[in-house]
Amino acid sequence: MQGIPHYLVLRAGYESYVLDRxxxxxxxxxxxxxxxxxxxxxxxxxxxxxxWDSFSREYGFSSDERKRLCAYSLVEGSETGHQLALLGNL
Known part of the structure; x- marks a missing residue:
């Protein structure tokens, strides 16, 4: 599903990034x-x-930043359409 958050990337000194699948x-x-x-x-x-190559290149992540635990997977794959819609509203 496009537009449904699947990942949240946190980066020190920058805004967070919400990404689709x-x-x-x-x-x-x-x-x-x-x-x-x-x-x-x-x-x-x-x-x-x-x-992650395309994303990290586009937003200028260094190789050290890429190695850090900086992203969260928000979707496990077993969510219902309703649960994904709720996630999209967060």
Whole structure:
């Protein structure tokens, strides 16, 4: 689903990035609720693998930044359409 948040990327000194499942920017500066949800329910991860190359290049992430646990996966894959819609409203 396009436009549904799948990832939240936090970067020291920058606004957060909310991305869809294709790692395309939905918006910057996630809401406080989304930040809370990500930290409480999301799985922290680095953005070092090839799936993140386009995003990290476009936003100028250094190789050290990419290795840090700076992203949260917001979607596990078993969510209902209703749950995804709620996530999109955070």
């Amino acid at each position: 294709e790692r395309v920017l939905i918006c910057r500066q996630a809401s406080r609720m989304m930040n809370w949800f990500a930290r409480a329910h999301g799985k922290p991860m680095s953005i070092v693998d090839a799936h």
